[in-house]
Amino acid sequence: MCVALMASCTSTPEEPEAQDPAAARQFDLLVSKENGYYYHPFLRQSPAGPQAQSYALRTLTELGSSPKTSMDSAQAESFRQGALETSSLWGRNWMIALRQAGAGEVLGAGDAEAVNKTRNKGGWYVDSALGDEDDAARLGSTWAALEVLDALGRLDALPSADRSATLDWLRSLAAEPRPVDQSSALARCLQLLKEPVPGALTQAAAPRTDDFARLTPDARASRLADTYSYVVVQEAAGKRPAPDRKVWEPVLRDGAATLPHEQLYKLVHILKAAGSPKAVFAPVEKRLDGERLDDGTVRDPGAYLGNPDASLFVQRLRALAGWSREDAGLLTALEREEKSHDVSQESAERLNRAALRKVTAGGDAGEPARQLCADPRVLPGSVTEQNATQWQRTALNCADAGAPVGTPKIGSWHLDTPDRVVAAATVAVGLADSDHRDSIPAWITADALAQWARHPDRIDSVYGYVLVVRAYALLGGETDAALREALGRGVTQHKGCPELPDLYQVGGGDSACDLKTTWGVWTLDRQLHGAMGWLPATNPRDKK
Numbered sequence: 341m342c343v344a345l346m347a348s349c350t351s352t353p354e355e356p357e358a359q360d361p362a363a364a365r366q367f368d369l370l371v372s373k374e375n376g377y378y379y380h381p382f383l384r385q386s387p388a389g390p391q392a393q394s395y396a397l398r399t400l401t402e403l404g405s406s407p408k409t410s411m412d413s414a415q416a417e418s419f420r421q422g423a424l425e426t427s428s429l430w431g432r433n434w435m436i437a438l439r440q441a442g443a444g445e446v447l448g449a450g451d452a453e454a455v456n457k458t459r460n461k462g463g464w465y466v467d468s469a470l471g472d473e474d475d476a477a478r479l480g481s482t483w484a485a486l487e488v489l490d491a492l493g494r495l496d497a498l499p500s501a502d503r504s505a506t507l508d509w510l511r512s513l514a515a516e517p518r519p520v521d522q523s524s525a526l527a528r529c530l531q532l533l534k535e536p537v538p539g540a541l542t543q544a545a546a547p548r549t550d551d552f553a554r555l556t557p558d559a560r561a562s563r564l565a566d567t568y569s570y571v572v573v574q575e576a577a578g579k580r581p582a583p584d585r586k587v588w589e590p591v592l593r594d595g596a597a598t599l600p601h602e603q604l605y606k607l608v609h610i611l612k613a614a615g616s617p618k619a620v621f622a623p624v625e626k627r628l629d630g631e632r633l634d635d636g637t638v639r640d641p642g643a644y645l646g647n648p649d650a651s652l653f654v655q656r657l658r659a660l661a662g663w664s665r666e667d668a669g670l671l672t673a674l675e676r677e678e679k680s681h682d683v684s685q686e687s688a689e690r691l692n693r694a695a696l697r698k699v700t701a702g703g704d705a706g707e708p709a710r711q712l713c714a715d716p717r718v719l720p721g722s723v724t725e726q727n728a729t730q731w732q733r734t735a736l737n738c739a740d741a742g743a744p745v746g747t748p749k750i751g752s753w754h755l756d757t758p759d760r761v762v763a764a765a766t767v768a769v770g771l772a773d774s775d776h777r778d779s780i781p782a783w784i785t786a787d788a789l790a791q792w793a794r795h796p797d798r799i800d801s802v803y804g805y806v807l808v809v810r811a812y813a814l815l816g817g818e819t820d821a822a823l824r825e826a827l828g829r830g831v832t833q834h835k836g837c838p839e840l841p842d843l844y845q846v847g848g849g850d851s852a853c854d855l856k857t858t859w860g861v862w863t864l865d866r867q868l869h870g871a872m873g874w875l876p877a878t879n880p881r882d883k884k
Contacts, residue, residue: 385633397438430484487534571610660862665700752781772814
């Protein structure tokens, strides 16, 4: 029986195509599940957002772990602000798991006061995101508020009049039939207030599962949510839930590696309540162990957003390595964005999309791309120390889009600081990459760059350093043993990240891998005729 939660049971795998080397398939890891573009790999070093983080840590707790985090104060404040901007009460609720994991500053006494200020005289609480329109919103808000007060040890300190008003309101709602999600909020609120759950709330059986294989993905997700709500009601009433393990255990087995953290938590909670053996949860433990960051937080690759910029660098890397740039999924993502009502019309992003389409689908440069690259507001006509990076990146995009790049006017500056040296190298490399190598100004010389090329410790980033060495070599600098030794220190030691062994790290204390940096490294190796061995082995097939 097909039990996957988020995929159609009627889908069939596509016929396998000729495969690129394993190194080429690293990029598959970077495809965004949200929009189909490739995302920048440094996102893999970023923790999941407040809501997903809360559910991930709660799942670890459900599995018997005691997750701890060493999140620094700046990151804790960022998490807190992001959560509260989303929701005044549920945002604080998401902070409970982080507080329990050791990030005490995310939730404190001031939050109890803030929660109490959201009370309505009718006894319920009002969340900024849910509003005060109906019972569903009021119940959800009140559940979040009481959980926060309980976590802070302030629930028993509620004034008796406030407690009585809340109980009267809750009991009035319990007298009427309502959806199971509302019943779960109501039952949990009564449990938090140490009040009995009316028997009428617990009479419903577990949601049916006999039709699960025939449900759409959205309907399966709803059935999971309803089953979780059923479990919450039964537990609040002190009863043992009876969800169908025969259906939900295979769902966990098939979805442990891919389900969003909220659904994963609810599924684990359902099966823990049902008494599933420990072995059932092994795939969840494996996933969460693999997603833990050094500070104890959990990342969430399924939520990362890709974009045309990262996707364009993936295509450039494929071209350098001789791998195919045919990518139906990428074209689908591009077409979906271009057809959406909120697609960005900002010039740089339009050019990014034009370049991405050209390198992926082929064809001639479109008139819009030619117009953009002829516009000095997009591609500067004069290059200075301050706009050298903007000019070089835009010129590269224009070249990829098949649009001509004019020869810019170039200022001059002293090569006496790392930033100024990198800016000069950026100009030289940008001119060479846009077929204007003869226009490199005379004041940028190999002699002037030599001391910087041979001392990588003077430049903060790997990308900045490889630009300098590229410019040095372009201008006739000697690739001798001393330079190769410097390249080993400045580049080779920064190779690889977990699951991305052929990409290169940002450097300068940042161990995250980066597509732009990798493009710079691979381009330099090709320029040096493979002297450093940084380029993966190319595929002998004829490539698009």
